[in-house]
Amino acid sequence: MAVTLQDVAARAGVSAITVSRALNHTSYVGAETRARILAAVAELNYVPNAVASSLRSSKTQLLAFLTDITNPFWATVARGIEDGAMEAGYGVILCNTDEAEVKEARYVDLLLRRRIDGFIVVPTRASGPILQNLKRHHVPFVLVDRAVPGVAADCVRGDSRSGAEQLTAHLLATGARRIGLITGPRTVSTAEERVAGYQDALRAAGQPGDESLILYGQYTEPWGYQATQELMARPRPPDTLFAANNFIAIGVLEALHTFGLRVPEDVAVVCFDDMTHLTTARFLTTVIQPAQEMGRLALRLLLARLAQPDRAPEEIILPVALVVRRSCGCPFTAGRPGGNQ
Amino acid sequence: MAVTLQDVAARAGVSAITVSRALNHTSYVGAETRARILAAVAELNYVPNAVASSLRSSKTQLLAFLTDITNPFWATVARGIEDGAMEAGYGVILCNTDEAEVKEARYVDLLLRRRIDGFIVVPTRASGPILQNLKRHHVPFVLVDRAVPGVAADCVRGDSRSGAEQLTAHLLATGARRIGLITGPRTVSTAEERVAGYQDALRAAGQPGDESLILYGQYTEPWGYQATQELMARPRPPDTLFAANNFIAIGVLEALHTFGLRVPEDVAVVCFDDMTHLTTARFLTTVIQPAQEMGRLALRLLLARLAQPDRAPEEIILPVALVVRRSCGCPFTAGRPGGNQ
C-alpha cells in the first residue's frame, strides 16, 4: 500500500540504504544520485515511516509535556517548549493531566510504551513515585515550576518566594493592614513558597502576621471564590487579598463582585502569574513569571540531558517581575490606567 | 537493555506470542499460564514497545488535534476529545498551529511520518491543500467548527448563523440602533456565517443595515482592540458592539476601557463563544457553543470513520445557546447580577 524506501530505491536505481542516507544526510551521497532520489521521492509521494525508523534507531524524536494546558499560563510555557523542540527536530506531545496524579500516571505509562525520548513535567508532590518510575526506565525528564522533595532532577522555576515577598512588601508599604493570602495545595511547592515570601515580608516589616489569614486550597477559580467568601464574611475581614495564582484571582474578583465590593476602593487585590490578553489582567497588580522563557529553558535542559544523560542535575530559578497596576489601589499608578506590560 | 517480550516469555516458560496474546487479550490463554506471564511481567518490569507493535500492526493508536490551544475554547474542545480517546484506547497529540497554515502543514507532515491514525482539525479556508494531502494518503480526518469549501469531510460545528441571528435579534428588540460587528477573517467560515446571521436579523427587523459597520479582521484580541478604536472614533459611532469571538471581545472591552466608555451604560457589548471561568465572561451576553460536546462528537465521528473508512461524510451542526447577561444593558437581567450559566 504505502510507498517504502525500497520503492524509492528501485525507482532511483540505487539501494535502500543510499536513499536513507540521502534523506537523512547521514553519509556521503553523490550529487547526481541525490537528485535522482529526490525526484523519485517526489514522484512517488514518499513519506518516510518514522515508526520503523524509531524501532530501528530506538529514538522517537518525541517529547511530552505533562500539565494542565487548560491554564493559559501553561499553554504559554508549552509554546516555548514547542518552538525550541521543532527547531531541534523533536515533536511535542501535550498531555492534559488536570493536575491529577491518576491521569498523570496513566499518561506516563502510555508514553513509556511509546518510547518517548523525554518528559517535561509540571509535578505535584504526589508525582514522586511517577518520577521514580521514569528514573527506573532511564527516561530523562525535566521539572517545571515546582520542586519535588526527594527527587533530584533538572528543574526550571520562578522565584516564588521572592516574588511573593516583593508583592507583599509593596502592599505593606502602601497601606495594607490585613492581607488575606489564598494559596494552592500544600502538595505543591509554589503554594508554600508564596506563603513563605509573604511571611518574609511581614517579618521584615515587623508585623506579627495572622496565621488565620492564610488559606490553603487549590489553584482553581472555585477555590478563590470560596476562600474569598469565607474571608470576607469574618468579623474582621482583610483589607487586601493576595491570590497565589491567576485562576484563584479570577474567583476572588468574582466573589468580591457578588458581595458588591469594589476593587480597589473596598478591597485591594493582587495576584501571582499573569494572564496576558485578559482584560482583568491589565488591571491586576501581579508578579509576572516569564512563561515562554520557562518553556524554552526547560526544553534546553532536556536536550542537554538527552545529549549527556549523566550530567549533574541543574536547577534554574528565574527572576520574576512585580508589575503594579490599579487593583492594589496604590497611588503609584496614577495616570496610567492600563498599567504597563 | 530494555526488557522485551522474549525475556518475559523465557521467564514464564512460554513463547513470545503467548505473552503477546495474554497481554492483549487477543486469543485464548490458559488461566495458569496467564498468571505466570503476569508475574514475569511484574518481576521484569516489562513495558510493551508500542513502536514495534505499531510497525507490525500498522496502527499507532494515536490521533492528533490541530488548533490554537492557546484559546481556552479549543483547550476545552481538546478535553472532550481526549476523554473519549483515552477511553477508546487512543492517545491524542495536541498541536499548536496558531491558526497559521505554515505550522499546520509542517505538523501534518510530521504526523504523517509518524503514521498517526487520524486527525481532528480546526481548519481555515487555506487548509484545503493540506486536507487534500491527508486524503491522498488515506488518513481519516474530521473538521471542527469550520467548513472548508471543496472538501467533503466529517465535520462538527456550532450553528453560527442562527446564533448570530438570535444575538442580533435580541439586541434589536431591546433598543440597539447601530450595531458594529467585529468579526474574524474571511478565510474562516464562521466569520462569514456570523455576519450572515447578523444580516438575517437586521433584514427580519426591516432595518437597512450599514455595511460599514461590519469589520473583518482576525479572531484575536489586538484586532478587537483596533477595530473598536476605529468604530468608536467615527462621527456616528455604533451604540452596540458585537464581537464575533471571545478574544475579539476582550480587545473590545479593553479599548472601550481606555476610551473611558462604560459597558453597558455607554456602549453595549455582546460576543460569540464563552469564556467559562473568566470574570468578564459572567458579565458578557454571549452565544455559548458546547465546546466539550463538540470535541466528544468530533472524536466519535473520527472513530466511526476509522472503523468504516468509506462511510458517507457526516456533518453535525450543534445548536448554540443565547445567554443574556449584563453587558448588553437590556432590562431582562435585572436581579441576577451574575447572569446565569
Add this chain to the structure above:
DNA sequence: CTATGATATGACAACGTTACCATGTTAGCG
C-alpha cells in the same frame, strides 16, 4: 464413537528502517 468447535499454544515471517561491516573509486601526498 466420531464430528465439531471452543480452548490453548507455537513456528515463522514480516512490518520499514538503520546499524554495522564491507567494498570500490578517486584524489592527494610523500
Add this chain to the structure above:
DNA sequence: CGCTAACATGGTAACGTTGTCATATCATAG
C-alpha cells in the same frame, strides 16, 4: 607509484512485535 583518506554505494541483519497458518487437547453434540 603505492598509500592513505575522503567519497560513494551496497549487503545483511536486526529492532520487537504481531498476522497468518498450524497443531493439539478436550468437551460436547449428534
